[in-house]
Amino acid sequence: MKIEDKLQDNYKYGFITDIETEEFPKGLSEDIIRLISQKKNEPQWLLEYRLKAYRHWLTLTHPNWQYCSIPPIDFQSIYYYSKPKTKKNAYQNLDEVDPELLETFEKLGIPLTEQKRLMGVAVDAVFDSISVGTTHKEELEKVGVIFCSISEAVEKYPALVKQYLGTVVPYSDNFYAALNSAVFSDGSFVYIPKGVKCPLDLSTYFRINAKETGQFERTLIIADQGSFVNYLEGCTAPQRDENQLHAAIVELITLDDAEIKYSTVQNWYAGDKEGKGGIYNFVTKRGQCRGKNSKISWTQVEAGSAITWKYPSCILLGDHSQGSFYSVALTNNFMQADTGTKMVHVGKYTKSTIISKGISAEKSQNVYRGLVKIMPSATGARNYSQCDSMLIGDECAANTFPFIDVKNSTATVEHEATTSKISADQIFYLQSRGFSSEKAISLIVNGFCKDVFKTLPLEFSVEAVKLIEMKLENSVG
């Protein structure tokens, strides 16, 4: 049996929640943006910010430097706002939420109700354009941690939002950042006050459900001096024949001695075996270590989406600040991924680590693209990068495009890269020790990804291993 035959697309989150929705008319215009802003009861400054972003977006053309082929996207045929039908525009508490919705999240393994909610993790659940609910809120409020949807934050903590929104990723940053800044709907907002070590892990779960709808989430996390937070993000979508757009912005800010650990397990629907359907995951994620000794760490397990195009990055401003990026990107069938990171060293003695593991199978394309930039001010900066690719079968491709730009002679920059292939002999070796061929592949792949998985919180790491196994599961077995 060929190795490729053992791989199949096995997506257990492909179901659709049959729920009445209300959406704005398809397409994008200033009127639609005004409607979104009005619906969310936003202050004037935010509407103006959106409109500025929109007007800027109109001047831009779709970028084409990426190493994946993206069919032209008709931005006028997308719904920019869709939410389950309710009388209100936001849910005050879970009693107001349609039971069908709660059931959906329960099916996804994210129970929200008081009795069933996950221990030790506070969850914000986002369904299409709206946050359904946030758990453990009171517990967090006791220590002053703010964790809510960004819409709620705009209403309740406008000063904080205004101070930080768009300061890490300006709307003019890129094509999709401009689009998101114009039309963003929901996402999470986190503020960890000075000296607080967040007592719970915080987590957002994103679900796209409605047809022909884009999800434009916006997440903003601020860790004030000496604070710490562990943040987890998960995502799924139904199995549909059309492509759907997910264009998010995530901004992280750490002040002096603060630390944010941000982990993503991305399992958007990736399309079928012929490459039909699937999510376009075009996301701008960036963190700024503003304070001295502050740390930001990105860990991502990218196992879904028809096209993944993102570079979670760190701008290391504060002296002695540290950024890291740990990534596993798995592509199979016709999936394409162009992902990596940017580490920009500005402060003195800043340090960054990049560990990237790309796995490609079948006809998929997997690209690592990275930038390590050492600015003239970054005396004594250090970077270590390791980019490994693994190929399964003969029809897939892996590419690595590392860019290194050093403007300070005291910096140390190291880059290592390998490419390997799972061979029939390797599988036979494991089989002859009693491992089934599926188990053998998953053991090899998990071994390959170990350095990344070990940076995930335990439950997430178990989840990630299962996800990779499921992706590589045999249809016959």
Add this chain to the structure above:
Amino acid sequence: MIEIKNLSASVNGSEILKGINLTVKKGEIHAIMGPNGSGKSTLSKIIAGHPAYEISNGEINYEINGKMKNLLELDPAERAKEGIFLGFQYPIEVPGVSNFTFLKESFNQICEAQGVEKMDDETFLKHLRSKLKTLEMNESFLERSVNEGFSGGEKKKNEILQMAVLNPRLSLLDETDSGLDIDALKIVANGVNALKNRFNSTILVTHYQRLLDYVIPDYVHVLYKGKIIKSGDKSLALELEDKGYDWLIKDS
């Protein structure tokens, strides 16, 4: 234990084995010798189920639960679970997977298939320690990734360690002695001897007589161009050491 009848096999269209007949009984050690390219390694790989070979003729029957069964119907993992072990000539590296995890998972899934109770980490570690001692291996071996960065000798020892831990009924050792210095060879031979009892069997594929100084075979077979051209006892190996293969090849 195992009965090979008139076995012919090819890879990529070229015939490597041309009618092999071989019977190995419980408690026996058989050595397969022969010049390079005679099909020795192929034979052991086929018994273990390597997918690259096509069986064009013949059969392999193997004793399972007291009955002879057609081995060719089982995939390699199933064969392992029925107690067949192949010690590789070139052991494969599995980066990122610790030797301990690998051995434990392998052991437990074979136990499970045979209806024997699995071991927890602690019990298994005890089981392992005694085997490590026999093979004069350091416990730090367990934390290292499977075969990654191992020297040639360490890789071979690691194969014998796996064999000792899994306690197979039929061991196929493919040139386990090649690349070993004399001390390592003795340790490996001790490992093989320690495992031998009247219920299990071993097939040693080897180039050289020297391993057979330490592991005494009951039978020696000479394989040439895909056929067994001569069988005998230990003295045949000594004769080969002395005279080489030419006299046999001329005869055949």
